Amino acid sequence: MPAPDLLLGIDLGAGSLKASLITFDGALAGEGSHAVSTSAPKPGWSEQDPWDWWRAACAAVPAALARAGGDPKRIAAISFSAGAHTQVLEDRAGQVIRPAILWNDQRSGQQTRALRERADDRILEIGYNRANPTWTLPQMLWLKEVEPEAFRRVHRLYVAKDWLRSRFTGGFETDLIDGVGTLMVDARTGDWSDELCGLIDWPLASLPPIVQPKSRVGSVTAEAARATGLAEGTPVICGTSDTAVETYGAGMMRPGIGVAKLATAATVSVLSPHAVPHKEMINYPHVIPDHWYVITATNSCASAHKWLRDTFFRRDGEDGSAIFDQMERLASAVPPGSEGLFFHPYLNGERSPHWDPLLRADFVGIGFNHGPGHFVRALYEGISYSLRDCLEVLRANGLGFATARLTGGGAKSALWRQTLADVLDVTVELPAVADASFGAALLAGVGIGAFSDEAAAEAAIRVVATHRSDPERAEHYARGFVLYREIQAALAPLNHRIHAHMAGA
Structure with a gap:
């Protein structure tokens, strides 16, 4: 046998x-x-x-x-x-x-x-x-x-x-x-x-x-x-x-490589030789011994993408994957910046850096010039801006990376990957397989000695796509990020008043 x-x-x-x-x-x-x-x-x-x-x-x-x-x-x-x-x-x-x-x-x-x-x-x-x-x-x-x-x-x-x-x-x-x-x-x-x-x-x-x-x-x-x-x-x-296993399976095994996860929620993670306790960050021990990974996170990512599809694009009986493909084509025809349309992905409150369960999502700047593709591209950009919000917290505490490996279902979108590279102003790499079940399988191999140690599993990880930040788009998005933050700050008190109104206060 x-x-x-x-x-x-x-x-x-x-x-x-x-x-x-x-x-x-x-x-x-x-x-x-x-x-x-x-x-x-x-x-x-x-x-x-x-x-x-x-x-x-x-x-x-x-x-x-x-x-x-x-x-x-x-x-x-x-x-x-x-x-x-x-x-x-x-x-x-x-x-x-x-x-x-x-x-x-x-x-x-x-x-x-x-x-x-x-x-x-x-x-x-x-x-x-x-x-x-x-x-x-x-x-x-x-x-x-x-x-x-x-x-x-x-x-x-x-x-x-x-x-x-x-x-x-x-x-x-x-x-x-x-x-x-x-x-x-x-x-x-x-x-x-x-x-x-x-x-x-x-x-x-x-x-x-x-x-x-x-x-x-x-x-x-x-x-x-x-x-x-x-x-x-x-x-x-x-x-x-x-x-933990996603970052491991994506190859976050040494300094300089971070992981951005585009799943139900979205996270930005970075490897650290020690914990960095902070009220705006999350700290966990890592699979790599004597290391920690530090996370900042936004609550709604692929869940927001699915919500947009099911609410505005999908009709009963239609194939969901095909609709996502159609949305991608529409968004690809829209220029960076979505012609002034902004999206904040707070459909279920928000974690980093606001930690506010009462924040709510919005599309701001809608005009007659905006069609379906603008809303899809604005969603890609808004979630990317939210991850920039997260990354800025890490950078302010001496943590960061030049290259981000992507995990999660949202990473299937080439436009979203490039948008994230431009908004974060980093190089984005897509592993061939980097979901949690892959990382768990690698960990199973470590557990039985199929790999000599945790780092030895890195040989099983292959990168299949690379997206580098474009300087012109990165500068455009840097200016847009300022507006994104100003809109969030202006609307936060109104989100709280809406909550109080709905609660009957």
Whole structure:
């Protein structure tokens, strides 16, 4: 029997679960995906049923395996990733207590303010990050105050990828990167923090042991093998958050290379030899040992692109991918600057650098000269400006890069890639494969020794497109960025007044 020669990465995204099988030299052998639905019972809420994740895995993994030839014994190891912060709560009987609150949920704004008033500087000192509605700590304070019965029932808290992985192994553990993402870990020591958990009376006994992302945490059980088509006993590696494995899979393994992620949300990440705690930035340990990655983020990216498509371009029954292609063609005919049309992508509030859940999106400067293509190009430019907003925070703190590797679905657009290069005034590179499932598969290889160490996996990464900043367009966008910021500052108070009006204040 030939030796196993494939690695499986499973990533739980905001809208779908994806499974990727790759060879040890980074070639894609097969992939499969399955949609995952999100519910919004109230404005600003974002929830998913964890069992939908398992059902999606049971569909996506066999599809990937079939495209790779169908032999599960070729798989040498499996690893996982998912969005940080999202939690699954189980009671003593192992039953899921309530839907998982996602990272983009905004319900805990009041609890965030309370935590900041009580211990803003101390939380930053211990957790290396500031409380905001994205993080598990304020979300669980919301649970305590609004759903106290659910709070009292909690026996185990899983982070999303760990709960999904436990369906394969039966284990209960997390990694340090996802642990830091709960804002319940002392980032200085790598242990769960009595003090942070004490702020919300969270029981430490409900939290999992912390291991390394590359640690082997079990094997595929017989039950999971029957459900997914995998081979019983296949090694399972812990894994970590989606952004961690995406930046890793894109090649952010040395200084000078950053990563811009154009996914449901958008992020700008940079490698650092140490954490840089700051109220406007996010800090995580990196897959690369003794390094951190520092992030700034905008809430709405591909989600805004999809919203524009579905709201203004798509008719019932039409193929969504074809509509995206049509939108790209229309935008390509519009000159840089969209003839004075600006877009701010705050459809669900905003993170960096504003950290304001009450900001809302806008198109500003509309005239009779603007057609459908202008709105698409303005969206590309507006999200790129928002990422420039994010990058400026990093630059102000001595962090930056000359080259950005791109990840996420938005990176498929050549026009968007070039726009981002011009707005950020950097070189943009597109890896052949750089999504989270690819990075998770690489991590699986590190976990079983297929690569000598984390950096050795870089040989499996290939760049297929390069976009360099054009000096003339970069100067044009530099002037436009000033206007973009001025419009945001002018409209922010009105966004707050609109919120108060709708709330009946």
